[in-house]
Amino acid sequence: MTIQNLKNYGNVPMIEFKFSNYGDSMGTRLLGAKIRADLRPLLDGDEIVVLDFSGIDTVTNSFADECIAKLLLEMPLNVLKSKTTFTGVTPMVERSILTALKRRQMQINRGKN
Numbered sequence: 001m002t003i004q005n006l007k008n009y010g011n012v013p014m015i016e017f018k019f020s021n022y023g024d025s026m027g028t029r030l031l032g033a034k035i036r037a038d039l040r041p042l043l044d045g046d047e048i049v050v051l052d053f054s055g056i057d058t059v060t061n062s063f064a065d066e067c068i069a070k071l072l073l074e075m076p077l078n079v080l081k082s083k084t085t086f087t088g089v090t091p092m093v094e095r096s097i098l099t100a101l102k103r104r105q106m107q108i109n110r111g112k113n
Contacts (some may be wrong), residue, residue, distance in 0.1 A: 015047040020055040032066025053089030064100035
């Protein structure tokens with residue numbers, strides 16, 4: 001699994017979700033839950049949601065799990081991937097997000113939420 005950076009979606013409308021509006025360090029589950037609550041309604045729309053991590057120095061595995069990976073409890077990975085794309089992701093941020101997604105998907109596959 002890899003994070004696909006901003007893709008060309010042709011005429012599909014896109015909406016940008018800037019994590020930098022919440023600070024430059026994404027480190028706690030509490031912040032992850034708040035941002036997920038703000039992000040979640042956007043995923044119900046017709047637009048592709050661009051998850052913009054530009055200017056973000058740190059994303060912990062806990063934050064990534066709470067903010068992004070817990071979305072897998074509400075929608076399958078393929079649906080989440082079809083509704084989102086990433087931009088501004090550093091290798092360290094990518095590693096945290098992918099780790100959280102893989103762990104959460106393994107829990108779901110075992111039947112544990």
